[in-house]
Amino acid sequence: MFLRSRLLMTLFKKDILLEFRQQYSFYGVLLYVASTIFVLYMALGQPENMVWNGLFWMMQLFICVNAVAKTFLQEGKGRQLYFYSLCSPVDFMLARMLFNATLMLLMNGISLLLFNLLLGSPIAHPLLFLGISCFGACSISLVFSFLAAIAARAQQNAALMAILGFPLIIPQLLLLMRLSTLAFSDVYQSGLLTIVGLLAGFDALVVILSVILFPFLWKD
């Protein structure tokens, strides 16, 4: 167990180190976030609460597709073979999910900041919204980590990610949007615990499925 967690951390550190070495791709995503939010601002100015909320989550979705896809797609066949000889697929996948979740948390923070700056800040409970959005960012990144692993095996990757992922993510996104309306005013939301439980259940499901299924994607 201890050895395993150390292996996981090493793989996780490797991903972070690679990100630092190839900074252009990280800045690429960052620029993508900034310019998209700027375009949104130009188009809408400062929208109403519900529009703001909807746009924020759509933005998270698109950031995730771009940021997560990149981590799998930029690896060549040779490098994957190299990892294959070094570690087990389960460790590799878990480390990758951890890394993607971290990346998404960072992007989530940045986009939240820019949203507040440009599109106005209608949030009544900032800390609550921060918590919900971090939770949501992790959930979305987990699902897309696995889908990116699938899409990386096929040819036309980027488009495939959207086709495979968007229908699957709709339920989670809907639940997250319902949850985050809480942060805008003091409304009473019925079934709050059920929603949180469902989302946590989804996350657990995705992790378990990835651990079971990733070894089949891995071998070629």
Place this chain on the structure above:
Amino acid sequence: MLRKTWWKILSILLLLYTFTAGFLGSVPQKPILNETIRNLYFHVAMWFVMMILFIVSVVYSVRYLRHNRPIDDVHAVEYARTGIVFGVLGLLTGSVWARYTWGDFWSNDPKQLGAAIALLIYLAYFVLRNSLTDMDKSARISAVYNIFAFAMLFPTIWIIPRMVESLHPGGMGNPAFNTKDIDSRMRVIFYFGAIPGWTLLAVWICSLRIRLHLFAVNHERNV
């Protein structure tokens, strides 16, 4: 067993029973619903059959990953394909029904959206399959997606409709229909006529498609 004829005859008999008893038998008189309640034998049965076919498909996908036999993959694909056909039929029968009870073919009801999402997911399965040229690789990766999508989709279909408000019969309870609306006579036709009848017909279609596929593969090999 699949090559025998008795279950094909049974399927036709059950469907004949469903159609005659379904159209001629008496139904409880409910406001708004009126005679459209007979759609239970067709629309609701389509969704039941679609789910059964998708479950069979995912079972074959698991078997493919375990044993690596190409025939399992053929089964998984054909069951999913027929499942989509039944899903589309369910959507069409549902929207015709909605036209006469809700006033519109499509009214963005959560259950209509859920059905549309389910179909999108399975269409994506076929896009994924076709984007891979290597037979073995395509079979393995689409099996993985099939299992993943299935596990993500079904909690959505079974749990979320119970949480959101909907016009659909069953409201916030049972996602398929309102169990209080139907009487015991309807129940007999539904559970003993419509569901097994349509399911057997669907399996029949699948077995024909699988045989056609195998025939095509053999033919290619001999040419």
